[in-house]
Amino acid sequence: MTHPQPTTQVPSRKALLAICEQGLDLATQAGADHAEVALDWNREQEASLQANDLDQVRSSDETTIGIRVLVDGRPGFATTNRSDDLQATVDAAVAMARAAPPDPLAVLASPQPYEDVPDALDDGVLALSPADLASMAMGELRRIRALDPRLTIDSGAISADISGRALASSSGIRAAWRCTSASGYLMGMAVDGKEVGSFAYDGDAVRRWADLPHALEVALQRFVDSSIGALGATAGRSFRGAIVLPPHTFAELLISPLLGGLAADGVRTGTSPFKGRIGESVAIPGLTVSAGGRGLAGHPVAPFDREGMPRVRRKVVDQGVLKGFFTDGREAAAAGQASSGDAVGGAGSLPRPSATAVSVDRGTASIAALEADGPVVIVTRWSGSTNPVSGEFSGVVKGGFLVENGERRPIRETTIAGNVWEALHQISALSHDRSTFYGSSRYPWARVEDVSVTAG
Amino acid sequence: MRTTLQDCLQQAGGDDHVELRYHAKSFRSVRFENGGLEKATTRRRDGVGVRVLSSGTWGFAATDRLDRASICEAIDRARASAQASAPFRTRKVPPLPPAQLAVGHFEEAGVEEAEARSFEERVALVERLERAVRATSSEVPSAKAVYNEIIENKAIATTDGADVSYRLVRPELYVSAVAERDGQRTSVSESVGVTGPWSCLFREPGEVLASRAAQTAVDLLRAKAPEGGRKTVILAPSIVGLLVHEAIGHTVEADFVQSGSVAAGLMGQQVASELVTLCDSGRSEHHPGAGGVIPVDDEGVLAGRTEIIRQGRLVSYLHNRESAAHFGVAPTGNARAWEYADQPLIRMRNTFIEPGELTLEEIIATTEDGYLLDGPRNGQADATGEFMFGVVTARRIRKGVLGELIRGVTVTGTAFDVLRSVDAVSSNFRWDLGSGHCGKGQPAKVDAGGPYIRCRAILGGEQG
Numbered sequence: 001m002t003h004p005q006p007t008t009q010v011p012s013r014k015a016l017l018a019i020c021e022q023g024l025d026l027a028t029q030a031g032a033d034h035a036e037v038a039l040d041w042n043r044e045q046e047a048s049l050q051a052n053d054l055d056q057v058r059s060s061d062e063t064t065i066g067i068r069v070l071v072d073g074r075p076g077f078a079t080t081n082r083s084d085d086l087q088a089t090v091d092a093a094v095a096m097a098r099a100a101p102p103d104p105l106a107v108l109a110s111p112q113p114y115e116d117v118p119d120a121l122d123d124g125v126l127a128l129s130p131a132d133l134a135s136m137a138m139g140e141l142r143r144i145r146a147l148d149p150r151l152t153i154d155s156g157a158i159s160a161d162i163s164g165r166a167l168a169s170s171s172g173i174r175a176a177w178r179c180t181s182a183s184g185y186l187m188g189m190a191v192d193g194k195e196v197g198s199f200a201y202d203g204d205a206v207r208r209w210a211d212l213p214h215a216l217e218v219a220l221q222r223f224v225d226s227s228i229g230a231l232g233a234t235a236g237r238s239f240r241g242a243i244v245l246p247p248h249t250f251a252e253l254l255i256s257p258l259l260g261g262l263a264a265d266g267v268r269t270g271t272s273p274f275k276g277r278i279g280e281s282v283a284i285p286g287l288t289v290s291a292g293g294r295g296l297a298g299h300p301v302a303p304f305d306r307e308g309m310p311r312v313r314r315k316v317v318d319q320g321v322l323k324g325f326f327t328d329g330r331e332a333a334a335a336g337q338a339s340s341g342d343a344v345g346g347a348g349s350l351p352r353p354s355a356t357a358v359s360v361d362r363g364t365a366s367i368a369a370l371e372a373d374g375p376v377v378i379v380t381r382w383s384g385s386t387n388p389v390s391g392e393f394s395g396v397v398k399g400g401f402l403v404e405n406g407e408r409r410p411i412r413e414t415t416i417a418g419n420v421w422e423a424l425h426q427i428s429a430l431s432h433d434r435s436t437f438y439g440s441s442r443y444p445w446a447r448v449e450d451v452s453v454t455a456g
Numbered sequence: 457m458r459t460t461l462q463d464c465l466q467q468a469g470g471d472d473h474v475e476l477r478y479h480a481k482s483f484r485s486v487r488f489e490n491g492g493l494e495k496a497t498t499r500r501r502d503g504v505g506v507r508v509l510s511s512g513t514w515g516f517a518a519t520d521r522l523d524r525a526s527i528c529e530a531i532d533r534a535r536a537s538a539q540a541s542a543p544f545r546t547r548k549v550p551p552l553p554p555a556q557l558a559v560g561h562f563e564e565a566g567v568e569e570a571e572a573r574s575f576e577e578r579v580a581l582v583e584r585l586e587r588a589v590r591a592t593s594s595e596v597p598s599a600k601a602v603y604n605e606i607i608e609n610k611a612i613a614t615t616d617g618a619d620v621s622y623r624l625v626r627p628e629l630y631v632s633a634v635a636e637r638d639g640q641r642t643s644v645s646e647s648v649g650v651t652g653p654w655s656c657l658f659r660e661p662g663e664v665l666a667s668r669a670a671q672t673a674v675d676l677l678r679a680k681a682p683e684g685g686r687k688t689v690i691l692a693p694s695i696v697g698l699l700v701h702e703a704i705g706h707t708v709e710a711d712f713v714q715s716g717s718v719a720a721g722l723m724g725q726q727v728a729s730e731l732v733t734l735c736d737s738g739r740s741e742h743h744p745g746a747g748g749v750i751p752v753d754d755e756g757v758l759a760g761r762t763e764i765i766r767q768g769r770l771v772s773y774l775h776n777r778e779s780a781a782h783f784g785v786a787p788t789g790n791a792r793a794w795e796y797a798d799q800p801l802i803r804m805r806n807t808f809i810e811p812g813e814l815t816l817e818e819i820i821a822t823t824e825d826g827y828l829l830d831g832p833r834n835g836q837a838d839a840t841g842e843f844m845f846g847v848v849t850a851r852r853i854r855k856g857v858l859g860e861l862i863r864g865v866t867v868t869g870t871a872f873d874v875l876r877s878v879d880a881v882s883s884n885f886r887w888d889l890g891s892g893h894c895g896k897g898q899p900a901k902v903d904a905g906g907p908y909i910r911c912r913a914i915l916g917g918e919q920g
Binding site for chain 2: 047048050051052053054055056057058059060061062063064075076077078079080081082085089092093095096099100101103129130131133134135137138152153154155188189191196197198199233238265269270271273348349350383384385387388389390392394395396398412413415416417452454456
């Protein structure tokens with residue numbers, strides 16, 4: 001195979017930073033005491049699918065610039081997608097700052113050293129043409145539909161992104177990094193005569209174009225299994241007992257609300273239930289959750305966060321015990337600590353604290369063992385809502401199965417209800433196997449006891 | 457901008473269908489929480505999105521530069537994408553049939569008022585309402601008020617005659633309260649989103665919204681969880697809105713019908729009770745200020761009223777120009793793109809059930825055993841026609857009398873089964889889903905609502 005020849009020119013780190021520095025100069029001239037300019041440059045190509053056919057190929061280029069200023073301790077923030085519009089955007093930010101109340105928590109961090117690592121640019125992505133994307137999208141469509149003619153694809157896409165992030169501040173931060181990514185997904189269902197099965201959705205993202213086919217082979221096999229498995233669904237039964245959560249559902253139902261509650265802004269404002277609970281048990285001893293740092297293996301991310309702080313990997317829950325919160329500069333100032341390097345957000349939004357590169361430690365159980373001792377409902381996909389304050393959740397099991405007396409059958413019109421904070425203590429087993437999603441998170445399967453299951 | 461777009465169309469040449477969409481969107485947001493201004497943002501994003509239909513295939517390109525040369529370069533890129541991908545498309549798109557295309561300028565009310573509104577005025581609003589939430593009860597230690605405002609300026613031009621521009625503003629208010637007693641906590645939010653001026657946004661005073669959020673949160677601390685199962689339910693307009701949007705609206709979007717949704721093959725059939733007439737409109741029917749108003753869709757088609765279900769019979773899907781050509785009908789003005797760099801998809805606008813003749817009191821009085829559901833949370837639809845939506849509060853009804861408050865539930869069922877079970881429709885009407893947005897690969901501002909209706913659905917609740 002010949003080495004692909006890049007056809008896309010990517011702005012250099014120096015060129016991206018030059019725009020940020022221009023913004024800093026304008027901010028100072030406009031009266032800002034302190035300023036930060038964040039920039040995202042992005043080129044995207046996508047071949048989209050619809051109704052079992054190619055829909056269109058789309059391309060777009062955009063630069064987004066976010067300007068944060070402080071004037072007499074008063075903050076202002078304005079963004080634009082026009083690099084020829086910097087003056088107006090600076091003026092808007094300064095005007096907002098002059099009208100805002102003073103905010104003692106509004107600070108711009110001082111530079112902290114971070115490991116300067118090479119950009120993650122892939123020549124394969126840089127060389128892609130519209131025909132390449134269309135060819136791959138239709139190739140995947142045909143491959144999947146050939147596995148079972150009952151499969152129908154409502155939508156999907158193969159995408160290739162090239163992006164650059166730069167950050168400059170009046171406190172001396174200068175940071176820039178560039179990367180490529182390629183991704184694909186399918187959304188659809190199985191149709192058998194008049195029966196329409198539940199939606200399934202799956203896909204993956206990689207840094208290198210050459211890695212995408214294998215990644216999609218794994219992800220789209222999950223899609224096929226979910227779609228076909230949902231056919232023949234009949235009514236379930238109501239009981240109070242165990243549910244099994246595949247990795248993605250485990251993340252959505254239990255881990256995401258947990259991580260949301262560990263964002264320090266919610267802790268400070270009183271919406272999080274975890275205030276004052278560092279060092280306490282918040283889950284079973286078998287649960288360890290890590291986040292942050294330079295990304296999961298094979299999917300590197302920038303070495304700095306949205307505010308230019310070094311990203312650090314750590315355990316936020318260690319053997320069930322709460323170890324810390326996610327902070328950005330503002331929350332760190334509120335807590336009188338250094339930032340944990342967990343500020344997220346694009347150039348077009350203010351920084352906020354959140355988890356990235358999440359990984360839950362594997363357990364020891366086999367998936368078969370999780371499904372034993374029925375009745376058990378396997379929650380293939382979950383469609384519901386969780387109150388992030390009370391922890392109450394209630395929702396519908398999608399494409400799910402009821403396992404009891406050695407029989408496994410698909411079910412419909414079944415809901416589950418409970419409380420997330422209690423359920424974290426009701427996990428009875430975690431699987432040894434784990435799945436990785438879009439290069440950015442990794443979870444095992446989980447079995448949770450004592451959940452309300454209601455059949456229609 | 458219309459002149460620039462027309463000039464670019466002239467320069468484009470050839471026989472291809474070319475569609476240009478200039479879209480300038482400004483977004484302003486202020487958030488006040490626990491006595492302090494937490495966040496304030498002003499964001500502007502504008503550019504031109506280009507679609508070209510060439511060799512029976514669409515190509516799309518976008519540019520954030522507004523000069524003629526850049527727009528023409530984007531046309532070339534879109535055309536090249538279409539031609540490069542045409543060999544891979546199985547079913548070619550035929551030439552688009554004529555449609556009722558818009559010409560002229562449309563100005564929705566409230567834009568100048570919004571542009572003139574100062575930052576201080578927006579901050580003062582959220583500060584006042586956040587204080588009102590906490591002042592309602594000593595059991596409310598934490599509160600938040602958020603005001604968002606989107607101003608949109610669009611121009612659309614096509615080679616077959618669309619030449620239109622419009623401006624509108626969508627203000628939105630959101631308040632939430634956290635209530636706490638004896639270690640137990642809950643939270644409730646109230647929100648409103650409209651298209652139009654503040655007189656539409658404040659059809660009830662903001663302080664009423666604020667105190668209702670707080671009082672409901674406090675009341676829910678004492679409320680029990682519901683008993684799960686199939687029940688008789690009276691849905692408030694906000695929940696009717698969720699039902700028609702999630703359970704029916706997505707199912708009848710023609711791209712999904714073509715993929716095999718449960719609405720495929722049901723045209724002309726009785727899919728609901730004869731009491732149900734269900735519509736989607738680009739206008740604000742019955743009451744001003746619906747949150748999903750558009751005078752024109754993003755293909756330049758005038759966006760009128762589409763009857764989807766008439767007295768229980770399915771009579772139309774929701775179309776863009778391509779799907780309308782496939783089904784041999786006129787486009788319904790449902791092609792919408794979130795921002796300039798997004799391609800138009802078939803999306804809803806303002807979806808509703810037409811009001812009936814009963815009063816709410818009459819419907820409650822004739823309910824032997826059921827629940828009154830109000831306060832929307834999120835919602836989702838499935839290919840099977842099964843839907844889910846979350847409800848903040850439920851009130852028990854026994855022998856025609858409204859009883860105790862029950863904690864929030866999930867409601868599910870199969871869309872057309874639920875609509876067939878409708879046996880009472882009130883004469884009220886309210887738009888009540890204008891805040892937040894619908895997601896389908898990209899966001900869209902929509903609204904939904906209607907009267908109170910009584911039907912049968914499954915409540916997710918506690919067992920054993």
